Amino acid sequence: MIPMIRLTDIRKTYRLRRGMFAPTEELVAVNDLSLEVAKGKTLGLVGESGCGKSTAVSIMLGLLKPDRGEIEIAGQKIGTMPVADRVRLIQPVFQNPNASLNPVKRIQTLVGQPLQLYGGTNVDAEVKRMLDLVGLPARLADAYPGELSGGQRQRVAIARALILGPRVLICDEPTSALDVSVQAQIINLLLSLKKELGLTMVFVSHNLAVVEHLADHVAVMYLGQKIEEAATDALFADACHPYTRVLLAATLLPDPQAGLPEQKLGAAAADPFAAHRGCLFAPRCPAMRQSCVEDPQELRTLRESLVRCERAV
Amino acid sequence: MSDVNIETVRPSVWRKMRGNTGALIGGTLLAVIILIALLAPLIAPHDPIAQDLTRRLLPPFWHDRSVPEHLLGTDHLGRDYLSRMIYGARVSLGVGLGVILVSGTIGITLGLIAGYFGGWIDLVISFAITTRLSLPIVLVALAAVALGGASLTTLITVLGLLLWDRFAVVTRAAAQSLRHQEFIEGLRAIGASRTRILFLEILPNMRATILVVVSLEVANVILLEAALSFLGLGVRPPTPSWGLMISEGRDNILFDPWLIALPGSALCLLVLAVNLFGDGMRDITGPARK
Numbered sequence: 001m002i003p004m005i006r007l008t009d010i011r012k013t014y015r016l017r018r019g020m021f022a023p024t025e026e027l028v029a030v031n032d033l034s035l036e037v038a039k040g041k042t043l044g045l046v047g048e049s050g051c052g053k054s055t056a057v058s059i060m061l062g063l064l065k066p067d068r069g070e071i072e073i074a075g076q077k078i079g080t081m082p083v084a085d086r087v088r089l090i091q092p093v094f095q096n097p098n099a100s101l102n103p104v105k106r107i108q109t110l111v112g113q114p115l116q117l118y119g120g121t122n123v124d125a126e127v128k129r130m131l132d133l134v135g136l137p138a139r140l141a142d143a144y145p146g147e148l149s150g151g152q153r154q155r156v157a158i159a160r161a162l163i164l165g166p167r168v169l170i171c172d173e174p175t176s177a178l179d180v181s182v183q184a185q186i187i188n189l190l191l192s193l194k195k196e197l198g199l200t201m202v203f204v205s206h207n208l209a210v211v212e213h214l215a216d217h218v219a220v221m222y223l224g225q226k227i228e229e230a231a232t233d234a235l236f237a238d239a240c241h242p243y244t245r246v247l248l249a250a251t252l253l254p255d256p257q258a259g260l261p262e263q264k265l266g267a268a269a270a271d272p273f274a275a276h277r278g279c280l281f282a283p284r285c286p287a288m289r290q291s292c293v294e295d296p297q298e299l300r301t302l303r304e305s306l307v308r309c310e311r312a313v
Numbered sequence: 314m315s316d317v318n319i320e321t322v323r324p325s326v327w328r329k330m331r332g333n334t335g336a337l338i339g340g341t342l343l344a345v346i347i348l349i350a351l352l353a354p355l356i357a358p359h360d361p362i363a364q365d366l367t368r369r370l371l372p373p374f375w376h377d378r379s380v381p382e383h384l385l386g387t388d389h390l391g392r393d394y395l396s397r398m399i400y401g402a403r404v405s406l407g408v409g410l411g412v413i414l415v416s417g418t419i420g421i422t423l424g425l426i427a428g429y430f431g432g433w434i435d436l437v438i439s440f441a442i443t444t445r446l447s448l449p450i451v452l453v454a455l456a457a458v459a460l461g462g463a464s465l466t467t468l469i470t471v472l473g474l475l476l477w478d479r480f481a482v483v484t485r486a487a488a489q490s491l492r493h494q495e496f497i498e499g500l501r502a503i504g505a506s507r508t509r510i511l512f513l514e515i516l517p518n519m520r521a522t523i524l525v526v527v528s529l530e531v532a533n534v535i536l537l538e539a540a541l542s543f544l545g546l547g548v549r550p551p552t553p554s555w556g557l558m559i560s561e562g563r564d565n566i567l568f569d570p571w572l573i574a575l576p577g578s579a580l581c582l583l584v585l586a587v588n589l590f591g592d593g594m595r596d597i598t599g600p601a602r603k
Contacts, residue, residue: 062502063498063502084504087502087503091502092498092499094495094499095495100494100496100498102496102517104518105517113503114503118504160499
C-alpha cells in the first residue's frame with residue numbers, strides 16, 4: 001500500500017555566519033529524514049527545541065525546498081506539483097491561534113479564504129458547514145479573532161485548514177498555546193475529525209502525553225536526525241534509545257508527591273555545530289562510550305523499534 | 314452548541330465616535346473646513362482676487378472703522394479678506410491631500426517591501442530612507458522650484474517626493490514585526506501571492522499606525538505649504554493661500570496685526586482638527602485586540 005505521506009532522505013542545511021568575519025558554517029537542520037504515514041494514521045513527531053521539527057513541517061508544507069530528498073503525498077511528488085494541487089492535499093494547523101489568524105479579518109473571511117483563493121463557489125455555505133463541523137456557532141462568522149477565546153480561535157484555524165478538504169493535516173503543536181482545560185477539547189476535536197474525514201495527521205509536539213493519546217506511531221528527532229521510531233504503545237512501554245528514555249523520564253506526573261523528575265542529561269545543551277562522526281547525542285548521553293563518538297550510528301531494528309544507537313539493548 | 318441566534322453587538326463607528334470627544338471635535342472642525350473649501354464659490358462674498366485700491370486695509374468687523382460688506386476687512390490691495398480665507402482653505406486641504414497621496418503611496422510601498430523581504434532589499438531601501446532624511450526639505454524644494462517654476466503641481470510633486478520617509482520608517486518596522494507571524498506562513502501554505510500577503514493581509518494590520526502618521530503628516534504638509542508660500546516658493550500670488558496671506562501681511566504687522574492673526578488662526582485650527590481627528594480615529598476603528 002502506498003503511504004499517504006512519505007518523506008525520503010530529506011536533507012536541509014542552512015549556511016550561517018557567526019560574526020562578520022567568521023567563516024560560514026553549515027547547520028544541518030534536517031539530516032536524511034525518512035518518514036511514512038499510512039492513510040488515516042497519525043504520526044507523532046517529538047523532540048526538543050531546535051531538533052528540526054519545524055523545518056520538517058515547513059518542508060512537508062512545501063514552504064521550504066529541501067536540499068535533497070523527495071516528499072510524496074498520496075503518491076504524488078509535491079516538489080513538482082502546482083500550488084493549487086498541493087494546498088488541496090496538505091494543510092497546517094499552527095501552534096499559536098493568536099498569531100495564525102489575521103487579526104483584522106472576520107471569521108467568515110478567514111475560514112472562507114482558501115476556498116475563495118481557488119475560485120470556490122458557494123463559499124458562505126461551506127464556511128457555515130465548516131464552523132458547524134468544528135463546533136462553532138454560525139453567529140461567530142461575523143466576529144474578529146480578537147473577540148474569541150483561545151480554544152475558539154484554534155477551532156477557526158482548524159476549520160480554515162479543512163475547508164479545502166485536504167488529505168493530510170499537519171498540526172504543529174496545536175495545543176501548546178492553550179489552557180489545559182481547552183487542550184483536551186481541541187485534541188478530542190482533532191480525533192473525531194480524523195475519524196470522520198479519514199484524515200492522515202502529522203502531529204508535532206513537545207507534550208508526550210498528548211502524543212501518546214493521539215498518535216499511532218511516534219518518531220523522535222534529535223538535531224535533525226530521526227533517532228527512534230516505533231508504534232506509540234511500544235515506544236511508551238519500552239523505549240530503546242537513551243534519549244527517548246530521558247525524554248520519557250522527564251514527563252511530569254500528576255502526583256504532588258512525585259517531585260520534579262531528575263534529568264540525566266548533564267549540563268550541556270544540544271549543539272548543532274558539534275562536528276564529529278559519531279552519535280550526535282553522545283555528548284549528553286548517560287550511556288556514552290568512546291566508540292559512540294567515533295562510529296557513525298545507523299538506524300537498526302531492535303525489538304519493535306527502529307533505533308539509531310548501537311548500544312541500545 | 315445552541316441554535317439561539319444572538320446578534321453580535323458591535324458598536325458602529327459612529328456610535329464609538331460619539332463617545333470620543335477629541336475625534337468629535339476634530340471631525341466636526343475638519344468637516345466644516347472641508348465644506349467651506351468645497352463650497353467656496355457659493356459662500357465667498359467677493360471675488361478673492363478682485364482688487365479695490367480705494368478700500369485698502371479695512372479692519373475686520375470688531376473694529377470701529379469696519380464696513381459691513383467686508384466682514385474680515387481687506388488686505389493691502391483691497392481684496393476681501395474673508396473670501397481669500399475661504400479660498401485659501403482649498404489650497405491648504407488640496408496640497409495636504411495631494412502630498413499625502415503621493416508620499417503615502419511611495420512610503421508605504423517601500424516600507425512594506427523593505428520590512429517584509431529584509432536582506433539586501435531592506436538595505437537598499439533603508440539607504441534611500443537615510444538619504445532622504447539627510448536632505449533639507451526647504452533647500453531641495455527651493456532648487457526644484459527654481460528649475461520647475463512655482464506652481465501648485467510642482468509644490469505637491471516636490472513635497473510628495475520628499476515626505477515619504479516617515480511612512481516608510483513606520484510601515485517597515487510594522488512589517489518586520491508581522492512577517493514572522495504564523496498567519497503569514499499559513500497564507501503561504503494556502504498559496505497566497507506575495508502581493509496579496511503584502512497589501513491585503515499585512516497592510517490592513519497597520520491601519521491604526523498609518524492613520525496616526527497620516528494625521529501628523531497632513532498637518533506637517535499644511536504648515537510646510539504655508540512656510541514655502543511665505544518664502545515665495547509655493548503658491549504664486551494672487552492665488553489665495555493662508556501661508557501666502559501671512560507673508561503678504563507681514564509688512565503691516567505693526568498696525569494691522571489681524572492680517573497675520575486671521576490666516577494664522579485658521580492654520581492652527583486646521584492642524585489641530587486633523588490631529589484630533591486622526592488620533593481619535595486610531596482609537597475608534599479597528600477590531601478589538603487582546
